[in-house]
Amino acid sequence: xxxxTQTPRNRITKTGKRIMLECSQTKGHDRMYWYRQDPGLGLxxxxxxxxxxxxxxxxxxxxxxxxxxxxxxxxxxxESAIPNQTALYFCATSAGKxxxxxxxxxxxxxxxx
Amino acid sequence: xxxVTQAQTEISVVEKEDVTLDCVYETRDTTYYLFWYKQPPSGxxxxxxxxxxxxxxxxxxxxxxxxxxxxTSSFNFTITASQVVDSAVxxxxxxxxxxxxxxxxxxxxxxxx
Numbered sequence: 001x002x003x004x005t006q007t008p009r010n011r012i013t014k015t016g017k018r019i020m021l022e023c024s025q026t027k028g029h030d031r032m033y034w035y036r037q038d039p040g041l042g043l044x045x046x047x048x049x050x051x052x053x054x055x056x057x058x059x060x061x062x063x064x065x066x067x068x069x070x071x072x073x074x075x076x077x078x079e080s081a082i083p084n085q086t087a088l089y090f091c092a093t094s095a096g097k098x099x100x101x102x103x104x105x106x107x108x109x110x111x112x113x
Numbered sequence: 114x115x116x117v118t119q120a121q122t123e124i125s126v127v128e129k130e131d132v133t134l135d136c137v138y139e140t141r142d143t144t145y146y147l148f149w150y151k152q153p154p155s156g157x158x159x160x161x162x163x164x165x166x167x168x169x170x171x172x173x174x175x176x177x178x179x180x181x182x183x184x185t186s187s188f189n190f191t192i193t194a195s196q197v198v199d200s201a202v203x204x205x206x207x208x209x210x211x212x213x214x215x216x217x218x219x220x221x222x223x224x225x226x
Contacts, residue, residue: 031212040122042204042218050212059215090158094212101148102206102214104158 003027006091006105014113019078021108023091031094032074033102034058034066036087043090049074081112115140117207117217125223126195134190134220136205142166146208147181147188152219153201164188195224 004025013019023032030051035043035058045058047066055066063085067075078085088109092102116139126132138147149161162172164181172179176193192199205217 033214035216040218042119043216045213045215048213056213058213088156092158092214094214101160101163102150102158103160107156 004091004093004103004105006089006108008108009106010109012111012113013081015082017081017112019081019110019112021076021089021091021110023074023076023105025072025091025093025103027093027095027103028071029093029095029100029103030071031100032068033092033094034064034074034076035090035092036060037090037107038087046076046089078110078112081110083112086110086112115142115207115209115213115215117205117215119203119205119217119220121220122218123221123223125225127225128197129194131191131193132195132222132224134192134203134205134222136188136190136217138186138188138205138207140207140209142210144210148206148208148214149179149188149190150204150206150216151201152204158204161190192222195222197224197226200224 007022033048034046037043044060049055049068052068065077088107091105094100118137145166147164151159178191180189202219202221204219208214
């Protein structure tokens with residue numbers, strides 16, 4: 001089983017719908033991240049969290065919200081999806097302050113019609 | 114402000130040629146980490162290397178080598194004797210003292226047989 005698991009892997013939805021992307025990890029890491037990938041723009045940081053009570057906005061947090069339900073779970077919500085939120089979303093984890101590289105999930109492809 | 118620039122959007126080389134992928138970063142932090150990730154056509158993100166700001170030694174791993182120069186804020190990646198399997202998008206990333214990890218836009222490398 002993957003250490004960082006994202007669900008769903010693929011989702012097609014309509015404008016205005018509420019969508020939740022879930023991420024769970026078995027690595028025991030305290031840091032978790034949500035990124036969005038668009039062609040030519042690389043990965044843009046949406047939110048990141050150091051623990052259940054510490055959540056921080058990234059570069060493009062508008063239109064998104066997150067919940068850190070437990071150390072192992074970090075969910076991303078789109079309250080009212082719009083077409084320009086169509087993208088590939090990645091969850092990642094990291095261990096320890098400063099030192100650790102990111103470990104990524106397999107990605108969730110979201111299409112908003 | 115932190116920023117990662119990868120000026121080369123797309124590169125094509127013929128198999129067995131050497132290729133260098135450029136990465137320039139900006140940060141005011143004195144302690145930071147730099148990373149390279151590979152994203153093959155299958156879509157997963159694969160960690161390649163981590164370098165901290167106090168370690169300017171170049172590193173070689175098989176056909177891969179990295180040149181870190183603080184004086185020019187660059188962390189370039191060279192593939193020697195490229196192979197078709199090296200075809201991928203390569204991302205450079207910067208992790209700051211606040212554990213915020215930002216990525217460059219990526220360089221798409223195509224190795225032609």
